[in-house]
Amino acid sequence: MITARQSRAARALLGWNQETLADKAQVSLTALKRLESVNGLEVFESTRDQVRRALERSGIVLLTSDQGEGVMLVRAKIGSAT
Numbered sequence: 001m002i003t004a005r006q007s008r009a010a011r012a013l014l015g016w017n018q019e020t021l022a023d024k025a026q027v028s029l030t031a032l033k034r035l036e037s038v039n040g041l042e043v044f045e046s047t048r049d050q051v052r053r054a055l056e057r058s059g060i061v062l063l064t065s066d067q068g069e070g071v072m073l074v075r076a077k078i079g080s081a082t
Contacts, residue, residue: 002052007035009070010062010071010073014060014073018036021051021055027047027050031047061074
């Protein structure tokens with residue numbers, strides 16, 4: 001599951017605004033704004049999943065541990081097979 005903070009942080013790493021992520025995740029801008037809300041608004045799990053997959057396709061790795069959560073941007077190695 002992706003958290004609001006992870007979504008905002010991942011967008012920052014990628015240099016995307018909310019409109020870009022909503023488009024790439026194929027979700028409405030309103031749904032993305034709800035997901036990223038600091039008020040913890042409810043969103044469909046399918047929305048969270050679509051956003052997570054869009055970010056992962058762009059090189060984002062979601063990190064979760066007992067100490068908290070975070071994100072990391074992984075770049076493909078030059079010359080590697082994809």
